[in-house]
Amino acid sequence: QFPRECVTPEGLRSGQCCPSPAETPNDPCGSSTGRGQCVAVVADGRPHGPQYPHDGRDDRERWPLRFFNRTCQCNGNFSGYNCGSCRHGLTGVNCDQPVSVVRRNVMLLSPDEKRAFVNALDQAKRTVHPDIVIATRRYQEIFGPDGNTMQFQNITIYNYFVWSHYYSVSKTYLGPGQESFGGVDFSHEGPGFVTWHRFHLLQLERDMQDMLQDPSFALPYWNFAIGGSTCDICSDDLLGARSSFDLNSISSNSIFSQWRVICESVEDYDTLGTICNSKDRAHCRKSGTESSPIRRNPAGNVARPMVQRLPQPQDVADCLELSVFDTPPFYSTSSESFRNSIEGYSAPQGNYDPVIRSLHNLAHLFLNGTGGQTHLSPNDPIFVLLHTFTDAIFDEWLRRHSPARPYTLTEIITLAVVAALVVVAVIFAATTCAIRTRSYAKLEGRQPLLGEQYQRYSDEHDKTQSVV
Numbered sequence: 001q002f003p004r005e006c007v008t009p010e011g012l013r014s015g016q017c018c019p020s021p022a023e024t025p026n027d028p029c030g031s032s033t034g035r036g037q038c039v040a041v042v043a044d045g046r047p048h049g050p051q052y053p054h055d056g057r058d059d060r061e062r063w064p065l066r067f068f069n070r071t072c073q074c075n076g077n078f079s080g081y082n083c084g085s086c087r088h089g090l091t092g093v094n095c096d097q098p099v100s101v102v103r104r105n106v107m108l109l110s111p112d113e114k115r116a117f118v119n120a121l122d123q124a125k126r127t128v129h130p131d132i133v134i135a136t137r138r139y140q141e142i143f144g145p146d147g148n149t150m151q152f153q154n155i156t157i158y159n160y161f162v163w164s165h166y167y168s169v170s171k172t173y174l175g176p177g178q179e180s181f182g183g184v185d186f187s188h189e190g191p192g193f194v195t196w197h198r199f200h201l202l203q204l205e206r207d208m209q210d211m212l213q214d215p216s217f218a219l220p221y222w223n224f225a226i227g228g229s230t231c232d233i234c235s236d237d238l239l240g241a242r243s244s245f246d247l248n249s250i251s252s253n254s255i256f257s258q259w260r261v262i263c264e265s266v267e268d269y270d271t272l273g274t275i276c277n278s279k280d281r282a283h284c285r286k287s288g289t290e291s292s293p294i295r296r297n298p299a300g301n302v303a304r305p306m307v308q309r310l311p312q313p314q315d316v317a318d319c320l321e322l323s324v325f326d327t328p329p330f331y332s333t334s335s336e337s338f339r340n341s342i343e344g345y346s347a348p349q350g351n352y353d354p355v356i357r358s359l360h361n362l363a364h365l366f367l368n369g370t371g372g373q374t375h376l377s378p379n380d381p382i383f384v385l386l387h388t389f390t391d392a393i394f395d396e397w398l399r400r401h402s403p404a405r406p407y408t409l410t411e412i413i414t415l416a417v418v419a420a421l422v423v424v425a426v427i428f429a430a431t432t433c434a435i436r437t438r439s440y441a442k443l444e445g446r447q448p449l450l451g452e453q454y455q456r457y458s459d460e461h462d463k464t465q466s467v468v
C-alpha cells in the first residue's frame with residue numbers, strides 16, 4: 001500500500017517516495033516550509049527470530065525497503081506520507097491547534113450519534129481512498145507483464161483497513177508448487193500486537209476524519225468484558241442484529257447486511273502468489289459465486305463451549321496487574337506477559353495454557369464467523385470497536401506501568417553536566433569544612449565557645465537563657 005503518486009514505473013525504479021504537500025507543488029515533503037525532508041529509510045536490520053526461518057523471500061521483510069528506500073521524515077507537528085497533514089490531536093494550517101478526539105463507549109452514544117457513526121462507517125466502505133493504492137502482486141511482478149503496467153489498484157477507505165490487516169497476516173509465498181509458509185504473522189502473537197493495531201486504528205480514524213472533514217471524529221469502543229453470551233452491540237441501530245431467517249447472518253434492517261467481504265480467497269492467493277484484490281469479485285462472478293456477506297453467529301460455536309461467552313470485567317483488572325510488557329520467547333506461548341494476556345493466548349492472570357483463549361482473542365472467537373478468522377476479521381465492523389477497547393486497556397496499562405523511556409543524548413549530556421557540578425560543589429564544601437575545622441581546633445583553647453557577646457550567663461537565671 002503506497003501513495004498513488006509514488007507507484008509510477010519511474011517512481012518505483014528510483015526507490016524514492018517523497019511527494020509534495022497539495023498546497024506546495026514541487027516541494028518534496030514540504031521541505032521549503034520546514035514541514036519535513038526526504039531521507040534514507042532506516043529499517044531494523046537485526047536477524048529474524050526462530051519463528052521465521054527465511055531471509056529475503058517476503059516483500060514485507062525490512063519494510064518498505066523492497067519498494068522504496070527514501071521517504072519523507074516529518075518535523076514537529078507535521079505528519080503523513082508528504083508531511084502535508086498534522087500529527088494526531090492537532091489541526092490548523094500550521095498544525096498548532098490542539099483538537100480533542102475522545103473515544104466513547106458505543107453503548108452510551110445518543111441515537112443520533114449511533115446513526116452518524118454507522119453512516120460514517122458505511123460511507124468509508126464506499127469511498128475510494130483519496131491517497132493510497134494497494135499492490136495486487138508481489139514486488140517481482142509489480143511492473144506487470146510488459147514491465148510498464150503497474151500492478152496497483154484503488155481501494156475504498158474501509159477496504160484498505162481490511163486489506164492492510166490481511167497483508168500483515170498472509171503467508172509467505174515460497175514459489176510455484178511449494179507450500180506457502182504460514183509460520184509467521186507480522187501483527188499478532190508477538191510484542192508488536194498492541195502497537196501495530198494502535199497504528200491500524202489511527203489510520204482508519206484519520207482517514208474518516210478527512211472523509212467527514214471533522215478532525216474531532218473519534219471511533220467509539222465496545223466494552224466486550226461484560227461476561228455472558230449476549231452481543232449487546234448486535235442491534236440494528238449499531239452493528240446489526242441477528243437475522244430472523246439465518247442464524248449466521250445480519251438482519252436486513254442493518255446496513256451491514258449489504259456489506260461484502262474482501263480477501264476471502266486466501267487459498268488462491270497462497271497458491272498463485274497474488275495479493276487480495278478487488279478482481280476477486282470478477283473472478284468469483286465468472287465462477288458463479290458472488291463475494292460473501294458478513295457471517296456472524298455470536299456465542300453460537302457449540303463445538304467450542306469455551307468461546308460461547310464474553311470475557312469478564314475481572315479479566316481486564318487481572319491483565320492490568322501484569323507489570324512486564326512482554327516476556328521470552330515473545331510469542332503466543334509467553335507467560336506473565338501483559339501483551340500475551342491482553343492478546344488472549346494466556347490467562348488474564350498471565351499463565352500460558354494452550355487451550356486458553358481470553359480477552360481480545362475470546363472476543364474475536366465469540367463472534368463465530370467473519371470476525372473470528374484472522375485474515376478476514378476486519379470485514380466485520382465489530383473489529384473496529386473490539387480493537388478500540390483493546391487499545392484502551394493498553395492505554396491504561398501504559399498509565400500504570402509506563403516503562404522508563406530511554407534518555408535522549410541531550411538529556412544524558414545535561415545529566416552528566418549537573419552530576420559533575422554537584423561533585424565539584426561537594427568536594428569544595430568538604431574541603432572548606434576540613435580547613436575550617438582544623439583552624440578552629442587550633443584556636444579552641446583561647447576562644448570563648450559562643451564568642452564575646454554570649455560570654456555571660458546570669459547565675460540567677462536558667463543556664464539556657466542568655467543575658468544580653
Ligand SMILES: O=C1C=c2cc(C(=O)O)[nH]c2=CC1=O
Binds near residue numbers: 365371374
Ligand atoms: O481476527 C482474529 C481472529 C482470531 C482468532 C484467534 C484465535 O485465538 O484462534 N485469534 C484471533 C485474532 C484475530 O485478530
